[in-house]
Amino acid sequence: MFARIVWLVLRKDFTVEVRSLEIAYTMLFFAVSCVLIFAFALVQEGQAPEGGAAGILWIAIAFAGTLALGRTFERERQSETLRALLLAPAARPAIYVGKLLGIVALLLGAEMILVPLVALLFQAPLLSRPGWLAIILVLGTLGFAAVGTLFAAMLVRARSRDVLLPVLLYPITVPVIIAGVRATAALLQPEVDASIIYFWLALLVCFDVVFVTLALWTFEPLMTD
Amino acid sequence: MQKWFVPAAVVCGLMFAIAPVLIAQAPYESTMGLVQKIFYVHLPSAWIFLLSAIVCGVASLRYLFGGNPRHDRTAWAAAELVVLFGAITLITGPLWARKAWGVWWQWDVRLTSSLMGWMVAVAYMLLRKYGGPGSDKLGAGLALFGMANVPFIYISVNYWRTIHPTTNVVPTLPTSFGLPLWFSAVTFLLMFVLLLRLRVRLEEQRSRLDALYLATDE
Numbered sequence: 001m002f003a004r005i006v007w008l009v010l011r012k013d014f015t016v017e018v019r020s021l022e023i024a025y026t027m028l029f030f031a032v033s034c035v036l037i038f039a040f041a042l043v044q045e046g047q048a049p050e051g052g053a054a055g056i057l058w059i060a061i062a063f064a065g066t067l068a069l070g071r072t073f074e075r076e077r078q079s080e081t082l083r084a085l086l087l088a089p090a091a092r093p094a095i096y097v098g099k100l101l102g103i104v105a106l107l108l109g110a111e112m113i114l115v116p117l118v119a120l121l122f123q124a125p126l127l128s129r130p131g132w133l134a135i136i137l138v139l140g141t142l143g144f145a146a147v148g149t150l151f152a153a154m155l156v157r158a159r160s161r162d163v164l165l166p167v168l169l170y171p172i173t174v175p176v177i178i179a180g181v182r183a184t185a186a187l188l189q190p191e192v193d194a195s196i197i198y199f200w201l202a203l204l205v206c207f208d209v210v211f212v213t214l215a216l217w218t219f220e221p222l223m224t225d
Numbered sequence: 226m227q228k229w230f231v232p233a234a235v236v237c238g239l240m241f242a243i244a245p246v247l248i249a250q251a252p253y254e255s256t257m258g259l260v261q262k263i264f265y266v267h268l269p270s271a272w273i274f275l276l277s278a279i280v281c282g283v284a285s286l287r288y289l290f291g292g293n294p295r296h297d298r299t300a301w302a303a304a305e306l307v308v309l310f311g312a313i314t315l316i317t318g319p320l321w322a323r324k325a326w327g328v329w330w331q332w333d334v335r336l337t338s339s340l341m342g343w344m345v346a347v348a349y350m351l352l353r354k355y356g357g358p359g360s361d362k363l364g365a366g367l368a369l370f371g372m373a374n375v376p377f378i379y380i381s382v383n384y385w386r387t388i389h390p391t392t393n394v395v396p397t398l399p400t401s402f403g404l405p406l407w408f409s410a411v412t413f414l415l416m417f418v419l420l421l422r423l424r425v426r427l428e429e430q431r432s433r434l435d436a437l438y439l440a441t442d443e
Contacts, residue, residue, distance in 0.1 A: 147370060154366060159357030167351055171344040172370050175377035207377055214373055221289050222366045 002097075005090045009098025010105075016075070017106075023071045028110055031064035032117060039121040053124030054184035058140070058177055060114055061107065065144055066166050068106050069152040072099070077156050086223055093216040096149065100212075103145045104138075111137050124188055132187055132197060139204040140180035143211060144173050150215040154222050179203045226426065234419055240412040247405040254402075260324040267317040269410040271339070273417045274310040277303045278342055278372075280421070281349075285368035288361070294432065297361050300368060302424035304349045306417060311343035338378040345371035 017023060038056045042049050076082035085095055115133065119126040126133060151168050155161040183200035186193060244265070254261035281303035288296035318336065319329040330336065349367055352360050398406065 150366070151363075154359075154363045155356075157359045158352075158363060160355045164352055164356060167348050168367055171341055171348055172367075172374055174341050175374065178378075203377065203380060210373055210377075211370070214370065218289065218366055218369060222362055 002091060002094045005094035006098040006101065009085070009095055010101050013072070013099070013102040014105075017102075023068055023075075024106065024109065026071070027064045027068045027106070028113060030067050031060045031110055031114055034060045034063050035114065035117055035121060043121065048122040048124070051185055051188070053118050053122040053126060054181050054188060056122065057114060057118045057126070057184060058180045060118070061111060061137075061141065061180075062144065062170070062173070062177060064110050064114075065103075065107050065141070065148060066169060068103060068110075069145070069148045069169075070162055070165050072103060072106075073152045073156050082153070082156055092220045092223060096153070096216060096219045099153065100142075100145055100149045100215075103149055104141055107141045107145060108138065111141070126184075126188065129187055129192065132192075133184070135201065136180060136183045136187070136197075136204070139201065139208055140176050140183075143176040143204060143208045146208060146211045146215055147172050150219060150222070153219070175207055176204065179207070227422070230419070230422060233415065237412065237415040237419055240408070240415065244405070244409045244412055247408055251405045252401050257325055260321060263317050263321040265405050265409045267314060267321060268406065269413040270310045270313040270317065272410060273413045274307060274314050274339070274343075276414075277306040277310060277417065277421075278346070281307055281346070282368050282372040285365040289365040289369065294361075297365070298425050298428040298432070299421070300365065301353055301428060302421050304346050304353075304364075304368070305424060306420055307346035308343065308350060309420075310413075310417070311339065311346060314339060315343060334379055338375055341378050342371065342375060345374070 035056060038052075038059070042052055042056075073082070076085070086092070088095075115126055115137075118124065148165075148169050151172075152165055155165055155168075158164060179200045183197050183204070186196040186200070248262055248265045251262070251265070253259065281300050284296045284300035284303060287293070288300060318339075322331065323329050345367065349364050349371070352367060353364050356363060
């Protein structure tokens with residue numbers, strides 16, 4: 001039952017998005033512009049700053065993610081469809097998981113474009129170890145989106161929600177950004193030290209587990225009027 | 226207002242007047258000299274910063290799962306005190322660090338987690354002020370996530386090297402240093418209790434006023 005509701009919410013979001021592709025296009029364009037601004041600001045005389053690529057990749061993900069989170073729930077606010085979703089005889093945590101998976105999928109899609117772009121503009125060997133990078137990106141995106149989905153859902157009814165989402169989200173997701181950036185930076189070293197990557201991956205896994213659990217636990221009381 | 230409030234406020238005021246004398250009379254620390262006196266403000270405010278964060282987190286948790294508005298008022302009041310005492314800690318810290326370490330700021334465990342905790346409290350206040358209806362629940366959720374966040378920041382930054390002294394320093398202090406420290410810690414604690422009580426009372430009266438307005442409208 002749980003998995004079925006998750007699937008239905010995910011499919012609904014996917015169908016709505018595919019019809020217009022509004023969030024996908026705007027988020028992608030925004031993320032690419034972000035990376036380009038960093039390239040203009042930091043690349044001097046064809047030389048990219050050392051170790052900058054990891055940070056810029058994660059900043060672009062965080063910015064684009066905030067935009068996607070805000071837009072996804074703005075869409076649910078129009079004609080009060082979120083209320084309808086919550087009124088449905090479905091487990092609230094299942095609705096949360098459905099929404100979360102939708103956002104994670106959207107962000108992973110954007111990362112497919114962002115990673116080669118950052119690698120190209122900042123001359124970083126990001127794609128030399130695609131397996132490791134994929135694990136880091138999936139875990140980091142999941143942690144960021146786990147907190148973001150809950151906060152964006154709660155903010156739907158609040159005033160000035162557009163400004164408040166990044167204000168609330170960034171201080172809480174600092175560990176994800178730190179771990180993501182450090183793990184990616186370790187991956188870019190000429191000689192990869194596996195123990196460093198394992199340490200940050202372990203931290204990311206713990207963060208994901210704790211925050212997804214916490215979100216599932218608090219989604220019900222938080223979304224009740 | 227409770228009977229104890231005014232006498233306690235007078236005592237707190239007196240203690241604040243005496244504390245500088247005690248601090249001035251404490252001996253100079255051998256390596257840092259005069260600048261070490263910031264310690265008597267920095268450490269107590271950091272303790273109260275932590276205490277208010279714990280009060281805010283526990284009150285938020287109880288509000289989220291109990292729904293009693295009393296806990297929500299306590300959480301809000303405590304969050305404002307987190308911002309106040311956090312600001313004192315974060316201003317006195319770099320002033321001392323500039324002289325003791327030669328730098329204003331280090332990305333060390335304590336500094337980073339304090340800064341992030343303080344930022345969560347500021348975000349909480351922004352939310353409560355501009356979030357409109359429903360922001361009480363949301364704030365409780367934020368406080369809960371903020372609490373869960375601390376160990377992660379702690380672990381992730383602990384991986385980097387640190388120069389901040391650990392808490393093991395305090396029990397080994399000689400009496401001449403310990404007395405002004407504990408005196409100012411008690412002073413800060415008293416101020417915390419008084420401010421918390423005052424702020425909660427303000428919220429209580431505000432909600433009573435709202436209830437009265439609603440009653441006259443009907």
